[in-house]
Amino acid sequence: MREAVVIRHVAFEDLAAFADPIEQAGYAIRYRDAGIDDLTPEQAGGADLLVVLGGPIGADQDDLYPFLRAEREALRVRLAAGLPTLGICLGAQLMAAALGARVAPGPGKEIGWAPVALTDRGRAGPLRHLDHVPVLHWHGDAFDLPPGAERLAATPLCPNQAFALGRHALGFQFHPEADGRGFERWLIGHAVEIAATPGASVPALRADARRHGPGAAEAGRRCLAEWLGGLT
Template sequence: MTRDVLAIRHVPFEDLGLLEPLLTTRGYRTSYRDIVEPITQEAALAPDLLVVLGGPVGVYDTGAYPFLKAEQQAIAARLHAGRPVLGVCLGAQLVAAALGADVAPTGRTEIGYGPLTLTDEGRGSVLAPLDGVPVLHWHGDQFAVPVGAVRLAETPGFPNQAFSIGAHVLGLQFHLEADHTQIERWLVGHAHELAGAGVDPNRVRADAEVHGPRLADAARHVFEAWLDGNE
């Protein structure tokens, strides 16, 4: 039986990445909804799985980017219906906000490959394969953990790195989906942000080569486990 996945994409190079071939292998039919096509609540409720991807804007930037309000409302409708949702970076922040949690800028950035510390709950969750594995961080905003959610991971500068609600909602501040072999697209697409944060793209590029293959393997195990819980 063919199942449908809808991915909300905010910038072209932040796509499903490593997750897409896993979905295809499992028989999912994938489609993207770019921000030029505002998502409706009906469209968000329709697919078997909704993935909300990252982007360089803030949840609170609704005055400058009005689509964010409709997107959050559509995500809230899906969450209320108890349908599976995966949120990545901005996507996780939108999920948190849709659940009533605060999302705000921190005045600092976390960009590049670095380890997570899993909570006790995280070590018993689908994120267990990430224990000791550097992941790709690319954020400056922080979400609060929604009421009723379980906090799964942290870093020294960002104590809320992941949360879950049951088996069907997973929010990740970091980028498990990013394909390290495509890191150049990220470095060019976010060149201004890298320069502003004083991050050397050569360091990120080198770290992608060193840590990317191991992270890709761990990410596949995480995604497979999460999908297993939603089928």
């Protein structure tokens, strides 16, 4: 059986709705917790699929979180080799940085459920399943489009919401994996950030997760299943 190595930065930001299509595509999922489990370029390169999940830290905060350097190097080696790689939020930012693109604070935080605007390239590929679907946004930093990558989606505040590098690499700034079922953990884990963000509130985010989570999860599963099918 093929193996999917999944780098997790905080326990509540897991694969969620993405777990099913990954397993259905024939991968055994193995989580590696950042800062606890070692990850070498050789380990990352040996995985049939590498997934790097989100987290509430900056992609360049090596002084505070030295493990980020190893993650970026593993991604650099893997992406250069054309191996299947998926990044979500912080994971996509780390992919962009590994490809030489700038990652920096955006003009404002995006926290909440809202659709993304797909580019022509986005509508022509797996992201078409997400068209007009409210998805979860939770970020303050943003990345420039990496060299050689294709922009797939945008929002007014963040022009680079998703990118593809060939067929083998896909990065999402937003959270297409979020299904709403475990969302209460997000509300607890990000309580301080929610309180400090104008316009964000726990009751509103909870209500929107109940309203939009199931539809977003189904669209996310279809999107990922199609992308995984194109790898073989």
